Amino acid sequence: IAGITQAPTSQILAAGRRMTLRCTQDMRHNAMYWYRQDLGLGLRLIHYSNTAGTTGKGEVPDGYSVSRANTDDFPLTLASAVPSQTSVYFCASSEGAGGQIGEQFFGPGTRLTVL
Amino acid sequence: GQNIDQPTEMTATEGAIVQINCTYQTSGFNGLFWYQQHAGEAPTFLSYNVLDGLEEKGRFSSFLSRSKGYSYLLLKELQMKDSASYLCALMDSNYQLIWGAGTKLIIKP
Numbered sequence: 225i226a227g228i229t230q231a232p233t234s235q236i237l238a239a240g241r242r243m244t245l246r247c248t249q250d251m252r253h254n255a256m257y258w259y260r261q262d263l264g265l266g267l268r269l270i271h272y273s274n275t276a277g278t279t280g281k282g283e284v285p286d287g288y289s290v291s292r293a294n295t296d297d298f299p300l301t302l303a304s305a306v307p308s309q310t311s312v313y314f315c316a317s318s319e320g321a322g323g324q325i326g327e328q329f330f331g332p333g334t335r336l337t338v339l
Numbered sequence: 340g341q342n343i344d345q346p347t348e349m350t351a352t353e354g355a356i357v358q359i360n361c362t363y364q365t366s367g368f369n370g371l372f373w374y375q376q377h378a379g380e381a382p383t384f385l386s387y388n389v390l391d392g393l394e395e396k397g398r399f400s401s402f403l404s405r406s407k408g409y410s411y412l413l414l415k416e417l418q419m420k421d422s423a424s425y426l427c428a429l430m431d432s433n434y435q436l437i438w439g440a441g442t443k444l445i446i447k448p
Contacts, residue, residue, distance in 0.1 A: 266438035314381060322369060322434040330381035
């Protein structure tokens with residue numbers, strides 16, 4: 225692994241189903257983030273984690289949950305998917321939470337369609 | 340609250356220079372980032388400004404004026420591969436990034 229990976233690459237999901245998007249980084253970064261990107265809108269923060277064992281809510285957390293059991297992994301779970309959660313999801317990580325070390329490195333994204 | 344504005348789309352000619360502006364309003368400021376995003380790909384880091392002035396990195400430069408709530412990204416000697424979206428992101432008082440909607444840059448031969 226080099227950098228940050230996400231799985232799956234894309235997924236079509238029936239409404240009401242549960243889904244976990246996986247994210248793994250090998251840079252030993254402290255902070256990790258989940259964003260969604262929709263056409264015409266900027267990246268919107270869903271949840272974040274400044275260090276292993278802690279998580280926080282971003283701008284659009286409803287319907288999503290995260291966990292950070294270790295430094296490398298930061299899965300995002302949709303408990304009961306709805307069509308409005310159709311989006312491209314990006315996981316990102318940064319060495320720290322402020323200044324230049326706040327530079328975020330992004331995974332390749334997961335394209336999720338909820339029908 | 341915070342607000343970031345950047346043009347939706349710009350067109351430029353190969354070999355020319357283009358300036359992409361970003362204006363913002365915020366109650367807390369810990370720096371401004373520019374990212375490049377090619378269609379269907381992830382954003383990648385271009386520059387970071389926390390003090391006023393110009394930061395130059397090869398063909399790309401970024402400028403910041405904190406008093407005016409203004410930044411720009413300057414791209415010189417444009418190449419076709421520079422066709423992408425350019426995202427302006429503000430680091431707020433909680434060290435979270437607030438993202439603009441991005442400027443789609445179209446390069447014509």
